[in-house]
Amino acid sequence: MSDEPAVVAEPFKVVIPARLGSTRLPRKVLREIAGKPVVQHVWEAARKAGADEVIVATDSDEVRVACEAFGADVRLTAPTHNSGTDRANEIARQAGWDASTIVVNLQGDEPMMPPALVAQAAQLLADDPQAHIASLCHPLQSVDEWLNPNVVKLVMDRRGYAMYFSRAPIPWRREGASREQPRLPSGLAFRHIGLYAYRVAALTEFSELSPAPLEDCEALEQLRALTHGFRIRMGITETPPPRGIDTEEDLQAVERLFSAG
Numbered sequence: 001m002s003d004e005p006a007v008v009a010e011p012f013k014v015v016i017p018a019r020l021g022s023t024r025l026p027r028k029v030l031r032e033i034a035g036k037p038v039v040q041h042v043w044e045a046a047r048k049a050g051a052d053e054v055i056v057a058t059d060s061d062e063v064r065v066a067c068e069a070f071g072a073d074v075r076l077t078a079p080t081h082n083s084g085t086d087r088a089n090e091i092a093r094q095a096g097w098d099a100s101t102i103v104v105n106l107q108g109d110e111p112m113m114p115p116a117l118v119a120q121a122a123q124l125l126a127d128d129p130q131a132h133i134a135s136l137c138h139p140l141q142s143v144d145e146w147l148n149p150n151v152v153k154l155v156m157d158r159r160g161y162a163m164y165f166s167r168a169p170i171p172w173r174r175e176g177a178s179r180e181q182p183r184l185p186s187g188l189a190f191r192h193i194g195l196y197a198y199r200v201a202a203l204t205e206f207s208e209l210s211p212a213p214l215e216d217c218e219a220l221e222q223l224r225a226l227t228h229g230f231r232i233r234m235g236i237t238e239t240p241p242p243r244g245i246d247t248e249e250d251l252q253a254v255e256r257l258f259s260a261g
Contacts, residue, residue: 010102012122012197013053014046015091017084018067018108020060024246029058029108030066031251034258038245039063040070041111049118051104055095057087058108083221084108085196089207092200099201102126106195111254112242113195121197124235131233132202133225135162137190138240145191146184152192152220154234162232165192165220190234192222193241202230 018029018039025031029039039056046054056067056074059081067074077090088105097103104122106113117136124134137154145151149167157163164170169182170189177183198206212227214220225232245251 008050008119008122008126010122010126011052012050012102012104012126013055013092013095013097014049014051014104014106014118015088016042016046016054016056016106016108017087018042018056018058018060018063019084019087020058020063022109025248025251028245028251029063031245033111033251033255036070037066038111038251039067039108040072042106042108042113043067043070043072045111045113045115046104046106046118048115049104049122050115051118051122053095055091056108057084057091059087085203085221086207088198089203092203097200099199099204101200102197103200103203104195104197107244109245110195110241111245112257113244114241117193117195117237117241120235120237121195124233125197125199128233130231131161132199132230133206133222134197134233134235135222136193136195136235136237138193138237139187140184140189140191141186143182143184146189147182152194154190154192155188156190156234160234160236162222162226162234164226165218165222167218167220190236191240193237194244196222206230 022028030037056072057077059079064074077087081087140146146169153170154165155163173185212224214223
């Protein structure tokens with residue numbers, strides 16, 4: 001897929017949640033890659049996606065000052081939010097966006113997210129009035145990835161709506177596979193890309209819901225949406241986006257990719 005985004009039929013916003021207090025890699029949004037903070041790379045990608053407004057949402061004055069230094073529109077949000085989705089909802093309320101406004105939630109630790117994927121998520125929602133949320137996935141080609149609990153898998157119905165997300169290897173091919181010799185169900189196994197587009201009405205409703213038992217079980221926020229009947233429209237991209245940043249190893253790997261590019 002080209003990094004150049006298509007023109008999205010409806011105007012859309014991008015909110016970049018950028019929490020300073022990351023557990024696995026402290027202060028990661030302010031760590032530098034190629035001389036710029038991670039969050040600046042994310043902001044630059046979002047601006048190339050064609051959004052009519054890009055806002056960084058943070059709970060930290062330090063992040064606010066850093067973002068203002070490179071020219072971002074940055075807003076302070078409550079430190080009590082449990083997720084980037086809640087932070088994005090606060091921004092939507094602060095800004096007074098209409099209930100039909102499309103908002104893409106792009107995490108502040110995804111410095112290599114192609115702008116085309118941000119636009120694709122927004123376009124999916126613009127094209128489907130029945131969907132509450134839109135997101136992306138790509139086909140899995142590796143058994144190791146399919147078995148990895150840090151890789152979120154999903155299955156879809158024939159219309160492209162998500163049926164379930166899991167850290168477990170789904171779907172499991174019954175014939176010709178065993179626990180000792182698993183068999184990747186090619187063409188049926190997809191990896192979720194953690195990029196979401198919401199209409200403001202759905203974003204608000206979702207943020208007001210209590211966590212669901214399935215969400216707590218798998219530690220996957222999107223299962224709250226499915227539990228409560230939200231329709232999540234999935235788009236398939238053949239090429240996975242480069243890795244986000246969760247650990248020091250990830251940071252170094254992304255730094256190498258920037259240096260090579």
